[in-house]
Amino acid sequence: MGVKIAILPEPRIQERIFDDSHWKQLEAIGTVVRNVKEGSPQPETLKEVIAGADFAITSWGCSKLTQDILDRTPGLKAVMHAAGTVKGIVTPELWERGIRVSSGNGPLGRGVAETALGLTITSLKNMWQLSQTTRGGGWNAGKERIRELYQVTVGVIGAGQAGKHYIRLLRNFEVTIMVYDPIMTDAQATELGVIKAELAQVLATSDVVSIHAPSIPETYKMFDRDRLALMKDDAILINTARGSIVDEDALVEELRKGRLFACLDVTDPEPPAPDHPFRSLPNCILTPHIAGAVNNGIKRIGQFAIDEVKRVLAGEKLQGEVKEEQMSVLA
Incomplete structure (x- = not known):
């Protein structure tokens, strides 16, 4: 079985963080399953998209990865959050299952x-x-x-x-x-x-x-x-x-x-x-909250998430890894 990558954000967010070159990189890694439903992803949609995945990429609008969602993906290795704070997606079950988490706070x-x-x-x-x-x-x-x-x-x-x-x-x-x-x-x-x-x-x-x-x-x-x-x-x-x-x-x-x-x-x-x-x-x-990433700059976050997947597969250190003990001092 090859690597499966689940893309959880709604299509509107996917278009913001990924361009054609990014999709080609992802498809070169393995099978890519994308959320095709507009609007903030609902639990049933997340369960469907994440089923059997090795990696999940989240971003703005994604909800917490609760136990019932994670039950659908027992082999999940890591969640790459193509956004800033991971507090909106992280649950204790992620840490308990040894699933690694990476934040896009770096880019x-x-x-x-x-x-x-x-x-x-x-x-x-x-x-x-x-x-x-x-x-x-x-x-x-x-x-x-x-x-x-x-x-x-x-x-x-x-x-x-x-x-x-x-x-x-x-x-x-x-x-x-x-x-x-x-x-x-x-x-x-x-x-x-x-x-x-x-x-x-x-x-x-x-x-x-x-x-x-x-x-x-x-x-x-x-x-x-x-x-x-x-x-x-x-x-x-x-x-x-x-x-x-x-x-x-x-x-x-x-x-x-x-x-x-x-x-x-x-x-x-x-x-x-x-x-x-x-x-x-x-x-x-x-200024209207433009410092982090706007327009073309947002693509930097999508590339980072892809690079983090590549780092896991190569056995390299994650650059944006978040540990459970860090959660109290992170934004």
Whole structure:
């Protein structure tokens, strides 16, 4: 018997994450069974598609892989989640049966990190204001506020997949990188070439603070009034993680003082109300949750899932493997 790969997301999601080259790769590995029913996959559909599979690929819209679904596929080796968090699909039965789980947080994190770097450069360069000035007929007003990504301190909050890649990108510049991550070891900090520090020190020292922490109870409104007050005047706050990590009322207060500049790709809730101050404050750049993967970038996640299947078959280490003990600290 050859390898069977079950594609569980609905067709609309399949089209987002896979193109013709991806289907050819999958068919070269083995038999591919696809969910052909529109709409969020229902349990009966999942049972039908996953039956007898060696691998399952999930994505947005897929529900939890419960015991009755897994009973249909006793030989399942691994689930490759072509999306971010696996919390929507994982059940205790997966771990009990020794089924491996891989998350697409890695490729998603690359997109997040690249976006954060772009926001870092454009904000330090004061491009947002200068663009408005030149549109209005001006030219030089605001140039005195330009800063280069040189001999400044960048604070990174959270060194997961996105945070680590952001750090790797920053190492192309002559900057000091400080990191707050309670899980990071001193050895890991040394390997990354960063200074590990407590949150208060990172906030008080950094010219740019980029949030890459997971949305877990411990990070809910982590950036509250007191912590935002620690940040330097003219510091830049970038949030490409989750809106819930920032106390938005407190941030609005700071922005109204004109003390900080914020780039927010995420809010809580999304979208913010039409009259929310984030939409009108001149020192707040608001984008519609585009940091992770959009349009052609989403195909990166599909390729990653396929590569993870290939790694299992080759006996290689999974790059996105998620362990049961990690679930409490993952987004």
